[in-house]
Amino acid sequence: MSKAPKLRPDLPVWYDPLSPMGAAVRYVAGLSPLFNWVGIYVLKGDILELGPFIGADTPHKKIRVGQGVCGTAVATGADQNVADVELVVLIHDRSGKILGQIDIDSHTLNAFSPELEEAVRQVANDLGELWPAQEKSRRR
Numbered sequence: 001m002s003k004a005p006k007l008r009p010d011l012p013v014w015y016d017p018l019s020p021m022g023a024a025v026r027y028v029a030g031l032s033p034l035f036n037w038v039g040i041y042v043l044k045g046d047i048l049e050l051g052p053f054i055g056a057d058t059p060h061k062k063i064r065v066g067q068g069v070c071g072t073a074v075a076t077g078a079d080q081n082v083a084d085v086e087l088v089v090l091i092h093d094r095s096g097k098i099l100g101q102i103d104i105d106s107h108t109l110n111a112f113s114p115e116l117e118e119a120v121r122q123v124a125n126d127l128g129e130l131w132p133a134q135e136k137s138r139r140r
Contacts, residue, residue, distance in 0.1 A: 034111035042100040
């Protein structure tokens with residue numbers, strides 16, 4: 001995590017203005033040693049595009065809405081907790097629009113406790129709140 005001082009006290013402890021999504025991935029990856037892969041997918045039209053991630057390389061750089069666990073989360077508008085595989089938590093903006101998702105894989109059965117799921121959901125909520133600032137900083 002960045003050693004930069006927090007610019008605003010209302011920002012999450014993990015937030016790094018130079019790399020908000022990367023900082024979120026690093027923070028979530030550190031929540032549990034049972035997480036084998038953590039990444040963020042950004043929704044662009046009907047395609048989820050892979051953003052920053054930690055873990056093995058994946059062939060799933062782009063996922064169509066409705067395909068697999070990640071695509072199903074967007075198609076149904078609901079987070080997905082598949083106990084032996086994956087946790088997908090949607091990122092919504094302030095109006096409720098889906099912007100992307102945090103995707104976590106584990107090789108451990110029941111790796112995603114309610115407490116961990118809630119912690120990931122809080123990061124997703126924070127990202128959604130901060131998304132406009134992220135987009136402005138990426139356009140510069």
